Amino acid sequence: xxxxxxxxxxxxxxxxxxxxxxxxxxxxxxxxxxxxxxxxxxxxxxxxxxxxxxxxxxxxxxxxxxxxxxxxxxxxxxxxxxxxxxxxxxxxxxxxxxxxxxxxxxxxxxxxxxxxxxxxxxxx
Numbered sequence: 592x593x594x595x596x597x598x599x600x601x602x603x604x605x606x607x608x609x610x611x612x613x614x615x616x617x618x619x620x621x622x623x624x625x626x627x628x629x630x631x632x633x634x635x636x637x638x639x640x641x642x643x644x645x646x647x648x649x650x651x652x653x654x655x656x657x658x659x660x661x662x663x664x665x666x667x668x669x670x671x672x673x674x675x676x677x678x679x680x681x682x683x684x685x686x687x688x689x690x691x692x693x694x695x696x697x698x699x700x701x702x703x704x705x706x707x708x709x710x711x712x713x714x715x
Contacts, residue, residue: 593638593709595619596666598628598646598654608641611701617709625654633661639708642688644672644679651686669708671697 595612599605600623612619619641622628625648628640640658644651651670659665670683674693683691692700 593617593711594635595639595641595705595709596628596631596637597621597641597643598625598649599623599641599643600646601643604643607698608701612705615702615705617705619705619709625649625657628654629657629661632658632666636662636664637666638711639667639669641708642668642670642683644670644683644688644691645676651683651688655687667708669697 595618597605597608597619599608599621605621609619609621620631622631623646625646631637632640642649642651642654655665655668668688670680670688670691671694672679672683672691674680674695680691680693
């Protein structure tokens with residue numbers, strides 16, 4: 592079964608994302624730190640990463656490098672953040688996140704896009 596991993600330290604938002612996944616019959620597991628996310632990815636390689644670009648202490652390029660070392664195939668990386676922080680959104684695109692969405696658009700698209708995001712690349 593496809594697995595999504597969510598990096599977010601916002602417990603209310605995390606429950607919103609994981610609850611939406613559960614309602615859709617999908618699995619999204621959350622981590623509150625980059626280290627915890629890498630540990631989860633090492634145990635069970637994900638098909639998709641959902642990254643809060645404003646997670647405290649996030650070094651996105653370093654995280655993506657660590658993930659390439661533990662994941663047999665790099666998962667799709669979806670980034671979301673504040674719509675007013677255009678520099679962070681742009682940097683996330685440059686680092687390899689696709690798509691990169693303002694948080695409001697991420698929430699709006701979640702019920703319809705989550706299944707697509709979790710579909711393994713070889714099945715698209």
